[in-house]
Amino acid sequence: MRYGLLDRDDLPSMLGSLTKEQLDELCGEIRQFLLDHVSQTGGHLASNLGVVELTIALHRCFDTSRDRLLFDVGHQCYTHKILTGRKDAFGQLRQFGGISGFLKPSESIHDACITGHASSSISVAQGMAHARTLLGEDYSVVAVIGDGALSGGMAYEALNSAGASKEPLIVVLNDNNMSIDKNVGAMSRHLQHLRVQPEYIRMKQDVKQVLDRSRVGERAANWISRSKRAVKSMVLQCSMFEQMGFTYLGPVDGHDVLAICDLLQIAKDMKKPVLIHVKTKKGKGYSYAEQQPNKYHGVSKFNIATGQPLKKAVTNFSTEFGKELVRLAKTNPKICAITAAMPSGTGLGTFSQLYPQRFFDVGIAEEHAVAMTAGMAKQGLRPVCALYSTFLQRAYDQLIHDVAIDHVPIVLGIDRAGIVGEDGATHNGVFDVGFLRQIPGMTLLAPSSYAELRGMLRSAVQHTDGPIALRYPRGGEGAYTEDHWQGQAAVCLREGTDVALVSYGIMINEALQAAELLEAHGVSTAVYKINILTAAFSDEFLRQVSQCGRVAVIEDVMHAGGVGQALAETLALQQIQMNWIRLFHTDSSFAPQGAVRQIYEYYHLDGNAVAKTCLEAIQHEKEETGRSSI
Numbered sequence: 001m002r003y004g005l006l007d008r009d010d011l012p013s014m015l016g017s018l019t020k021e022q023l024d025e026l027c028g029e030i031r032q033f034l035l036d037h038v039s040q041t042g043g044h045l046a047s048n049l050g051v052v053e054l055t056i057a058l059h060r061c062f063d064t065s066r067d068r069l070l071f072d073v074g075h076q077c078y079t080h081k082i083l084t085g086r087k088d089a090f091g092q093l094r095q096f097g098g099i100s101g102f103l104k105p106s107e108s109i110h111d112a113c114i115t116g117h118a119s120s121s122i123s124v125a126q127g128m129a130h131a132r133t134l135l136g137e138d139y140s141v142v143a144v145i146g147d148g149a150l151s152g153g154m155a156y157e158a159l160n161s162a163g164a165s166k167e168p169l170i171v172v173l174n175d176n177n178m179s180i181d182k183n184v185g186a187m188s189r190h191l192q193h194l195r196v197q198p199e200y201i202r203m204k205q206d207v208k209q210v211l212d213r214s215r216v217g218e219r220a221a222n223w224i225s226r227s228k229r230a231v232k233s234m235v236l237q238c239s240m241f242e243q244m245g246f247t248y249l250g251p252v253d254g255h256d257v258l259a260i261c262d263l264l265q266i267a268k269d270m271k272k273p274v275l276i277h278v279k280t281k282k283g284k285g286y287s288y289a290e291q292q293p294n295k296y297h298g299v300s301k302f303n304i305a306t307g308q309p310l311k312k313a314v315t316n317f318s319t320e321f322g323k324e325l326v327r328l329a330k331t332n333p334k335i336c337a338i339t340a341a342m343p344s345g346t347g348l349g350t351f352s353q354l355y356p357q358r359f360f361d362v363g364i365a366e367e368h369a370v371a372m373t374a375g376m377a378k379q380g381l382r383p384v385c386a387l388y389s390t391f392l393q394r395a396y397d398q399l400i401h402d403v404a405i406d407h408v409p410i411v412l413g414i415d416r417a418g419i420v421g422e423d424g425a426t427h428n429g430v431f432d433v434g435f436l437r438q439i440p441g442m443t444l445l446a447p448s449s450y451a452e453l454r455g456m457l458r459s460a461v462q463h464t465d466g467p468i469a470l471r472y473p474r475g476g477e478g479a480y481t482e483d484h485w486q487g488q489a490a491v492c493l494r495e496g497t498d499v500a501l502v503s504y505g506i507m508i509n510e511a512l513q514a515a516e517l518l519e520a521h522g523v524s525t526a527v528y529k530i531n532i533l534t535a536a537f538s539d540e541f542l543r544q545v546s547q548c549g550r551v552a553v554i555e556d557v558m559h560a561g562g563v564g565q566a567l568a569e570t571l572a573l574q575q576i577q578m579n580w581i582r583l584f585h586t587d588s589s590f591a592p593q594g595a596v597r598q599i600y601e602y603y604h605l606d607g608n609a610v611a612k613t614c615l616e617a618i619q620h621e622k623e624e625t626g627r628s629s630i
């Protein structure tokens with residue numbers, strides 16, 4: 001596919017000299033490129049369509065091989081990657097061995113830091129700015145943060161600190177009035193009222209030019225500067241950002257490259273904390289995405305002409321979770337639902353429409369979501385807080401301080417638990433088992449099918465003995481049928497069983513596949529599914545495992561704090577002799593992006609790898625003991 005300007009090898013160096021017409025042409029080519037590629041690979045579409053002009057303006061004003069440019073969340077970095085030498089890699093966007101859908105320093109010097117979780121960019125940027133100054137270096141630091149990411153508390157911690165520090169730093173607020181779904185919160189309303197008359201900007205520029213040209217004395221310059229501030233405070237509603245020590249510039253049309261460049265240049269020259277408020281349209285340039293920016297925030301492969309996904313949507317754990325919660329809420333008026341800006345992703349869309357008074361979207365504020373949930377439960381409601389596993393990491397202290405110590409009975413729906421795949425290391429939910437199992441009084445359940453999810457949620461909303469959590473993956477793609485697990489015998493040890501395979505949640509599929517492969521090699525197996533990850537191992541279970549003498553534990557989490565580690569520790573402490581133990585986990589490393597199954601294979605978590613490892617262990621045992629009994 002030819003794009004014209006975008007195909008020019010000298011594009012980065014000529015970007016600064018393009019005329020307005022050429023810039024418009026380039027923006028059109030980049031939008032077409034985004035549609036051509038994201039429709040084939042899937043990814044984040046609407047956010048990227050909305051920042052084409054902004055990103056070009058940033059690259060016209062800054063050299064990102066030296067200047068540090070941070071995109072908050074980073075899901076809107078595709079144009080940045082196109083302009084920094086990775087255009088040809090978009091065929092492998094978010095694929096195993098391809099480029100990440102977020103900033104990733106290991107990919108390019110132009111990627112200042114890892115991104116993926118919202119609201120951290122200003123903090124990291126302030127740190128970089130301090131380093132620059134203390135090391136006597138000279139480069140710009142720019143953080144681009146969306147209005148959604150600005151609903152995260154960490155952003156205010158950073159604004160508060162950066163504004164007071166007076167460290168030169170540019171924050172570009174990309175305000176499209178959308179998070180994934182409609183943006184929420186008082187800040188969103190504040191942004192709508194912020195107006196800086198264009199005349200005021202021009203007056204400031206005129207005054208600056210006069211100052212530059214006339215070399216007036218220091219006193220006169222200070223007087224003029226004081227009068228400017230007086231004029232501004234009289235004619236303009238002071239923004240919260242200025243109260244926090246930032247100079248506020250804008251709002252400016254986020255689809256006018258040259259207008260953005262003007263403000264970027266002013267901000268650069270100010271050498272102080274400056275916030276530029278940019279107004280953009282999420283999904284700009286593609287009618288389907290403009291009309292439904294939430295639906296086109298994250299997309300699977302789709303038909304550009306019709307906007308329709310190429311694959312028919314199948315149900316998944318989030319959908320089943322949301323449907324069951326609606327059923328439960330019908331007869332229990334105390335049930336409430338809380339989300340941190342992910343109503344669609346966590347399956348709570350229908351609940352929010354049927355029970356708007358009992359639905360709370362707190363914005364990208366997971367810490368606040370968990371603490372607020374605790375308050376609701378404390379006072380007699382039955383709150384169910386649905387968060388992605390990876391984003392729950394944000395609320396670890398609240399789980400301890402506001403929930404567990406007082407044994408508060410909240411319900412947590414931990415979505416996207418385990419390997420998520422295409423979003424990569426920043427989004428895999430591989431820490432929740434470790435950090436939840438060590439919290440006293442926490443009950444952690446792991447459903448292996450939609451039916452089990454429904455049953456466990458029904459039990460959870462009745463559970464009053466402290467906090468209870470269900471962890472489940474996104475699912476979909478046919479692996480999780482209704483009676484997926486019910487079809488299997490609740491397996492006990494048969495006499496002479498050779499290998500016990502222990503797993504839980506979605507990884508029970510890998511254990512069942514490994515069992516099948518081992519049986520085909522004449523190895524008799526028993527598959528054990530653990531439902532409550534925080535329960536102690538029963539004496540009967542330990543007796544059976546010890547009788548077998550060989551056990552493999554398969555789980556989609558880090559080794560530390562996992563069930564495998566707990567079982568190995570229990571066997572050791574009870575001095576139960578085993579021929580061998582094999583633990584399968586995400587081996588305390590970060591996986592690249594890729595399809596879920598590819599990442600299972602990356603970690604040797606798939607049924608084939610488990611069976612292979614067990615056969616090798618059996619072979620080794622035979623060689624060591626000369627025993628051929630298996």
Ligand SMILES: Cc1ncc(C[n+]2csc(CCOP(=O)(O)OP(=O)(O)O)c2C)c(N)n1
Nearest residue numbers: 047116117118146147148149178179180341
């Ligand atoms: C801590 C955290 N919670 C939730 C998310 C999921 N998430 C990804 S993008 C997004 C919305 C971001 O909105 P905004 O910053 O306005 O960017 P836009 O997509 O509008 O450009 C959310 C909630 C996340 N990445 N990080």
Ligand SMILES: CC(=O)[C@@H](O)[C@H](O)COP(=O)(O)O
Nearest residue numbers: 073075116298345416423474
């Ligand atoms: C960028 C971000 O954090 C979200 O858009 C996330 O990618 C959503 O993941 P799902 O597609 O699994 O809902």
Ligand SMILES: [Mg+2]
Nearest residue numbers: 146147148178
């Ligand atoms: Mg937004």
